[in-house]
Amino acid sequence: MCIGAGPAGLYFAISAKIRDAGHDITVIERDPPGATYGWGVVYWDDLLDMLYSNDRESAQRIRAESSLWQEQSIALRTDEASYLTGYGYSVNRAPLLEVLASRATELGVRIEYERAAEDLSEFSDADLIVVADGANSRVRQRYSEQFGTIVDQGRNPYIWLGTDKVFEMFTFDFEETPHGWVWFHAYPSSAGVSTFIVECQEATWRGLGFDRLSDGEGVRLLERIFARMLNGGSLISESRGKAASWQRFTQVYNQTWRHDNVVLIGDAAHTTHFTIGSGTRLAMADAMMLAQMLIGHEDTAGALKTFDEQGHAALRVAQAAARTSMAWFESIDHYTDRSALEFGYALAARHGRQPPWQYQRHMITQNRVVRRGLRLANSCRRVYRARRRGESWR
Numbered sequence: 001m002c003i004g005a006g007p008a009g010l011y012f013a014i015s016a017k018i019r020d021a022g023h024d025i026t027v028i029e030r031d032p033p034g035a036t037y038g039w040g041v042v043y044w045d046d047l048l049d050m051l052y053s054n055d056r057e058s059a060q061r062i063r064a065e066s067s068l069w070q071e072q073s074i075a076l077r078t079d080e081a082s083y084l085t086g087y088g089y090s091v092n093r094a095p096l097l098e099v100l101a102s103r104a105t106e107l108g109v110r111i112e113y114e115r116a117a118e119d120l121s122e123f124s125d126a127d128l129i130v131v132a133d134g135a136n137s138r139v140r141q142r143y144s145e146q147f148g149t150i151v152d153q154g155r156n157p158y159i160w161l162g163t164d165k166v167f168e169m170f171t172f173d174f175e176e177t178p179h180g181w182v183w184f185h186a187y188p189s190s191a192g193v194s195t196f197i198v199e200c201q202e203a204t205w206r207g208l209g210f211d212r213l214s215d216g217e218g219v220r221l222l223e224r225i226f227a228r229m230l231n232g233g234s235l236i237s238e239s240r241g242k243a244a245s246w247q248r249f250t251q252v253y254n255q256t257w258r259h260d261n262v263v264l265i266g267d268a269a270h271t272t273h274f275t276i277g278s279g280t281r282l283a284m285a286d287a288m289m290l291a292q293m294l295i296g297h298e299d300t301a302g303a304l305k306t307f308d309e310q311g312h313a314a315l316r317v318a319q320a321a322a323r324t325s326m327a328w329f330e331s332i333d334h335y336t337d338r339s340a341l342e343f344g345y346a347l348a349a350r351h352g353r354q355p356p357w358q359y360q361r362h363m364i365t366q367n368r369v370v371r372r373g374l375r376l377a378n379s380c381r382r383v384y385r386a387r388r389r390g391e392s393w394r
């Protein structure tokens with residue numbers, strides 16, 4: 001039994017079924033098919049390598065739904081920008097979940113939509129209950145003592161929007177208002193639409209009146225603040241019929257992810273701040289690791305124990321990076337008096353100590369010709385990695 005048809009729950013069902021077709025797996029999801037929050041999520045080659053080695057079929061479909069972005073641009077007050085080299089991918093949550101749900105169904109998984117888990121006693125006949133119902137997991141809340149749960153809220157309000165302005169690069173823009181700084185990061189996520197996530201400090205948010213404005217008024221105000229970067233484009237608040245609202249990031253830690261035959265995976269078990277773009281990858285990695293542990297152990301208890309230990313160990317680096325990244329954005333005022341070049345470096349280096357040559361590298365890569373050369377080198381690397389994992393390169 002699996003609670004929640006997000007990336008964690010669906011990918012667990014797929015991973016368990018391809019390892020043992022005899023498993024009888026039901027996934028329950030409180031929402032109807034196709035309903036989901038948010039827009040695109042970014043990921044890198046490491047996720048594609050993992051997906052291709054685990055289930056080639058769903059990996060290919062996810063890759064086909066994804067967009068490629070190259071380089072990051074970090075603008076301070078629109079006009080001045082610095083650049084970071086590299087590339088990544090992004091995929092909208094809705095097609096990602098459609099791919100995973102259809103693959104799971106093909107493999108014989110039952111998905112029951114519009115069924116919310118209320119109490120674990122409903123599943124007393126299940127050998128294993130995989131809890132994958134996201135950051136605000138109800139089951140985890142009910143058993144918080146057993147899991148040793150700690151939940152904190154991030155200080156900055158953020159809102160997850162779309163835009164019809166197509167950003168080809170992964171783009172940051174920081175704008176100064178009379179009430180403080182407001183910034184967004186945006187990236188392409190599907191044909192003609194980019195993901196657009198806005199963040200600011202609490203005092204700025206109140207000062208600008210976002211706590212009092214209606215959804216529509218708030219979005220119009222953001223369009224005015226970022227007018228030059230949007231260049232005539234509009235922000236889109238509604239995703240699948242629901243307007244986006246301002247949120248605080250929920251940080252989730254659990255001392256243990258298991259209790260009897262119940263196991264937490266994905267955001268129900270742990271979250272990592274969205275500015276490091278890793279939550280979906282970690283949720284799918286949990287799913288795959290758990291399926292592998294179940295096949296590799298004779299008893300479920302042993303599998304869950306190993307999953308808990310190895311999963312926590314594997315998460316440490318990402319969780320530390322996410323905490324530092326969230327804190328960096330919460331103290332943005334410490335950095336905005338720098339030049340765009342220095343500011344871009346501070347943003348890139350926010351995860352921790354950098355090797356001494358990193359700063360020189362940042363300076364050199366501001367040169368357009370150098371960047372063009374690196375873009376070419378990265379394209380070769382990308383094609384090499386795509387071929388190595390068996391992807392037909394594009």
Ligand SMILES: Cc1cc2nc3c(=O)[nH]c(=O)nc-3n(C[C@H](O)[C@H](O)[C@H](O)COP(=O)(O)OP(=O)(O)OC[C@H]3O[C@@H](n4cnc5c(N)ncnc54)[C@H](O)[C@@H]3O)c2cc1C
Nearest residue numbers: 004006007008030042117133134266267274277278279280
């Ligand atoms: C603004 C923002 C930007 C992000 N950007 C990125 C990014 O760029 N890259 C990245 O890798 N990650 C990103 N993430 C993180 C990513 O969205 C999550 O880590 C990921 O969705 C976790 O997957 P999950 O399956 O654990 O949870 P979810 O995706 O939240 O899925 C949980 C599912 O459980 C269902 N559910 C909830 N309660 C119940 C119930 N009682 N019964 C039945 N079903 C229930 C929900 O409806 C949902 O479908 C971002 C997150 C945010 C907030």
